[in-house]
Amino acid sequence: MMPDLFLEERRHIILSPGAILLGGFALNDAEKLLVQIDHLATFSPFRHMITPGGKIMSVAMLSSGTLGWVSDQKGYHYTHTDPKTGKSWPPLPPEFLALAQNAARSAGYHDFKPDSCLVNRYVPGARLTLHQDKDERDQTAPIVSVSLGLAAYFLWGGLQRHEHIKRHKLFHGDVVVWGGHSRLAFHGIAPLEEEIHPLTGSIRYNLTFRKSG
Ligand SMILES: O=C(O)CCC(=O)C(=O)O
Numbered sequence: 267m268m269p270d271l272f273l274e275e276r277r278h279i280i281l282s283p284g285a286i287l288l289g290g291f292a293l294n295d296a297e298k299l300l301v302q303i304d305h306l307a308t309f310s311p312f313r314h315m316i317t318p319g320g321k322i323m324s325v326a327m328l329s330s331g332t333l334g335w336v337s338d339q340k341g342y343h344y345t346h347t348d349p350k351t352g353k354s355w356p357p358l359p360p361e362f363l364a365l366a367q368n369a370a371r372s373a374g375y376h377d378f379k380p381d382s383c384l385v386n387r388y389v390p391g392a393r394l395t396l397h398q399d400k401d402e403r404d405q406t407a408p409i410v411s412v413s414l415g416l417a418a419y420f421l422w423g424g425l426q427r428h429e430h431i432k433r434h435k436l437f438h439g440d441v442v443v444w445g446g447h448s449r450l451a452f453h454g455i456a457p458l459e460e461e462i463h464p465l466t467g468s469i470r471y472n473l474t475f476r477k478s479g
């Protein structure tokens with residue numbers, strides 16, 4: 267059994283000014299969120315996008331909201347329609363929006379109005395290399411990032427690529443919010459380890475909420 271003291275300590279961890287890990291914040295909503303992910307995937311299927319450099323991403327993605335993040339050989343950008351289906355991205359489920367806004371508020375960001383949720387799907391070995399979220403026109407709004415399923419190491423750096431990187435293990439139900447001074451901090455996900463989660467098997471999902479337009 268994990269001692270309560272440890273749980274208490276995990277609850278809120280400041281990663282850097284304006285960036286906070288809300289341990290277990292989404293735990294009570296997790297099963298509802300997983301059902302919604304499956305539902306979204308029936309409208310916009312998960313796909314492995316191509317980086318501008320021509321590599322296939324190891325993480326599979328889909329988007330929801332009025333704008334969706336896309337990577338292709340032209341670069342990283344937001345689109346109103348899913349290039350795979352030619353249709354609008356599926357709307358943000360109300361459960362997603364409520365959770366993102368509550369998490370932002372708990373982190374001190376009171377007026378978060380995300381218009382986009384990128385859903386990332388990782389299997390063991392998949393990773394996201396160090397990057398900044400900087401394709402959004404509005405960079406005053408924070409990022410809200412929800413972890414579900416398998417745990418993963420979150421790499422958290424500074425505003426410059428060469429700054430020291432810390433590793434924070436993100437568990438099912440954890441939420442990270444970053445904005446303000448840390449809005450353009452470098453971050454990434456280390457290659458997932460081979461494990462099994464009781465709800466998702468060998469999969470980690472991440473929901474990244476952004477105000478992009
Ligand atoms: O999977 C994660 O926790 C991070 C995802 C991320 O940084 C992104 O989608 O830009």
Ligand SMILES: [Mn+2]
Nearest residue numbers: 397398399453
């Ligand atoms: Mn990111």
